[in-house]
Amino acid sequence: DAGVIQSPRHEVTEMGQEVTLRCKPISGHNSLFWYRQTMMRGLELLIYFNNNVPIDDSGMPEDRFSAKMPNASFSTLKIQPSEPRDSAVYFCASLIPLAGGADTQYFGPGTRLTVL
Amino acid sequence: GEDVEQSLFLSVREGDSSVINCTYTDSSSTYLYWYKQEPGAGLQLLTYIFSNMDMKQDQRLTVLLNKKDKHLSLRIADTQTGDSAIYFCVRTGGGNKLTFGTGTQLKVEL
Numbered sequence: 001d002a003g004v005i006q007s008p009r010h011e012v013t014e015m016g017q018e019v020t021l022r023c024k025p026i027s028g029h030n031s032l033f034w035y036r037q038t039m040m041r042g043l044e045l046l047i048y049f050n051n052n053v054p055i056d057d058s059g060m061p062e063d064r065f066s067a068k069m070p071n072a073s074f075s076t077l078k079i080q081p082s083e084p085r086d087s088a089v090y091f092c093a094s095l096i097p098l099a100g101g102a103d104t105q106y107f108g109p110g111t112r113l114t115v116l
Numbered sequence: 117g118e119d120v121e122q123s124l125f126l127s128v129r130e131g132d133s134s135v136i137n138c139t140y141t142d143s144s145s146t147y148l149y150w151y152k153q154e155p156g157a158g159l160q161l162l163t164y165i166f167s168n169m170d171m172k173q174d175q176r177l178t179v180l181l182n183k184k185d186k187h188l189s190l191r192i193a194d195t196q197t198g199d200s201a202i203y204f205c206v207r208t209g210g211g212n213k214l215t216f217g218t219g220t221q222l223k224v225e226l
Binding site (some may be wrong): 107 | 146147149158159160161164166184204211212213214216218219
């Protein structure tokens with residue numbers, strides 16, 4: 001398995017533009033998480049899905065952010081319109097089981113977003 | 117991450133042991149984890165410990181858990197330059213969520 005795949009790896013856009021970040025989770029695992037990482041705020045959970053259904057979106061900053069998971073193989077995080085303060089690294093993660101009943105989150109490489 | 121606290125920086129010499137400490141406020145977590153983030157990469161699971169254990173050893177890594185004091189530590193023996201990274205203390209939150217600490221940047225000097 002190729003792990004969690006995110007695209008693009010880097011995105012530079014201008015304020016006001018729409019940005020779409022993509023994630024292909026690890027196949028066969030039912031939970032997917034979107035995070036944002038900045039120096040100021042650290043790692044923040046934005047939203048997570050279970051069986052393609054959004055379970056907790058309390059971390060989504062505002063209405064400009066939306067996320068979808070139309071099927072088990074694909075998820076998007078969209079920002080419309082984007083603002084400079086959205087500049088961050090966005091991670092997607094799959095939940096996978098470990099021995100002994102624990103779970104772990106397997107992270108993708110991230111998308112570095114810069115909004116000018 | 118405000119209920120999982122870590123110091124921000126740690127600097128050690130190559131070959132020395134590193135000890136990264138973490139305190140947390142919520143004692144209901146079933147598992148506690150250490151994740152590692154190398155520059156420009158995502159977070160990867162390093163090791164984890166069940167909450168009813170006191171210690172777990174995995175090669176150069178030793179995790180100590182003091183439930184009474186709500187204190188978790190990660191010791192890296194014979195620290196190498198490749199260990200330079202940010203280390204996150206993480207606890208299980210509600211549901212499938214994880215609560216991440218602020219991260220400790222480990223710098224290994226020659």
